[in-house]
Amino acid sequence: MQRNEMKLEFDSRSCNEGFARVAVAAFMTQLNPTLEEVADVKTAVSEAVTNAIIHAYEGDVRKIEIESWIEGDLLTVAVRDTGRGIADIKRAMEPMFTTKAECDRAGMGFAFMEAFMDSLRVESEPGRGTCVTMTKHITREQNKYERQ
């Protein structure tokens, strides 16, 4: 399969969280994913976009960008913001760690992204922004067969 890519840009409003995950889910349907694979990706996208809204922009309305591409059976999703950035990425990725406990944040965002995707890479620079890149192989047996 040839590389196929898409790019989205939207306001960092919480009402766009649903839009973002459904858009990526619609894009990945060409890989004929299982319902579970779609749910996994939707959850991971929702976590990344929520992080951008809550932590990167802290409620300010700015832009979030999602780039996604498909190569073979591999789906890649990159969620990018130009917000405050993460000073200590390792610490931010620890399960249960949160800087916003008072807002009922569970500190599970990155843990969920890691659990539901095959790989997760977080690049960030304080004051410049954050890019979260996740990949997942969509490996339904029937798919492999069809693509050969």
Place this chain on the structure above:
Amino acid sequence: MECFDVRGTTLFVKLPPEIDHHNAEELRKEADRLLKKRLIRRMVFDFEKTVFMDSSGIGMIMGRYKIMRFMGGDVTAVHVNDRMRRILKMSGICKLIDICDEAPGAQDTELSGSRGR
């Protein structure tokens, strides 16, 4: 709000199809308003219609669990499907709240209302 129902000292919350940061916030506000206003000893989250939940939902439930524990009550999740069970397990919250596939009968809720104090 339609999805909130107080019966005796139990607060039933019918969760929406999707729980994310956007609507977890709404649920939190309404739940906390009722918890302040009424004497509640048990919260029952009904997942019957829920097909999607991310960690914002976990945070919302965890927060209400803390309030209920503080007030000497407990929290139950009912109609939990496989996907939601997986999410609840991953978060570790299943060690804190009761989870069942079925809804407890009203009687059962009354009888076991004193548990966990």
